[in-house]
Amino acid sequence: TQLLEQSPQFLSIQEGENLTVYCNxxxxxxxxQWYRQEPGEGPVLxxxxxxxxxxxxxxxxxxxxxxxxxDSSLHIxxxxxxxxxxxxxAGARGNEKxxxxxxxxxxxxx
Amino acid sequence: xxEVTQTPKHLVMGMTNKKSLKCEQHMGHRAMYWxxxxxxxxxELMFVYSYEKLSxxxxxxxxxxxxxxxxxxxxxxxxALQPEDSALYLCASSQASSGxxxxxxxxxxxxxxx
Numbered sequence: 001t002q003l004l005e006q007s008p009q010f011l012s013i014q015e016g017e018n019l020t021v022y023c024n025x026x027x028x029x030x031x032x033q034w035y036r037q038e039p040g041e042g043p044v045l046x047x048x049x050x051x052x053x054x055x056x057x058x059x060x061x062x063x064x065x066x067x068x069x070x071d072s073s074l075h076i077x078x079x080x081x082x083x084x085x086x087x088x089x090a091g092a093r094g095n096e097k098x099x100x101x102x103x104x105x106x107x108x109x110x
Numbered sequence: 111x112x113e114v115t116q117t118p119k120h121l122v123m124g125m126t127n128k129k130s131l132k133c134e135q136h137m138g139h140r141a142m143y144w145x146x147x148x149x150x151x152x153x154e155l156m157f158v159y160s161y162e163k164l165s166x167x168x169x170x171x172x173x174x175x176x177x178x179x180x181x182x183x184x185x186x187x188x189x190a191l192q193p194e195d196s197a198l199y200l201c202a203s204s205q206a207s208s209g210x211x212x213x214x215x216x217x218x219x220x221x222x223x224x
Contacts, residue, residue, distance in 0.1 A: 031210040042114070042200050042215030043153065050210070088152055092209030097166060100152035 004101035023089035114216035133184040133201030141207035145200040160207040
């Protein structure tokens, strides 16, 4: 059973545009992580959010954890070709294993 | 050193071969993981080692055999694999094995089973 659904599954936009990726669940998570994975590489952690309603910014990337800690979003402003990759959310519930979302494959067209 | 290294980068093997994947980290992390990732899919957890002991086995077939010789090394021994086992195999490590701990991933070994 996949607990974390990401949308959209695929997204292809022009350089300079804004976009939002969603990560939704019916379960509550104690923390949620966002990773980016480039072709031929392993996932790299971008951010961890732990508090309901928390907003974190990483340059042009804004991450939000839902108030109920069941969902999260990633907003990218003025997308660049270097933002291209597979974006994965991953939720943790206490000491249980990390559960990865279904993934969003983002392509930024120059 | 915040790097997890994996060897080999690519591996092609027949269904009767025996091979091993290797993973190494020198961050002093006490938890190490093996994941399997099929194309365009998220990583799927296979095994977790905590303090060099196997703590999670996600019902992985016995043709995959993990080994943790010491706190820095993690191996995955492969024997009698099937073509559907072809995938990217990722190793990761974290300071602790709690779910929220940050995991550092290696670049993966791309395995092709003929």
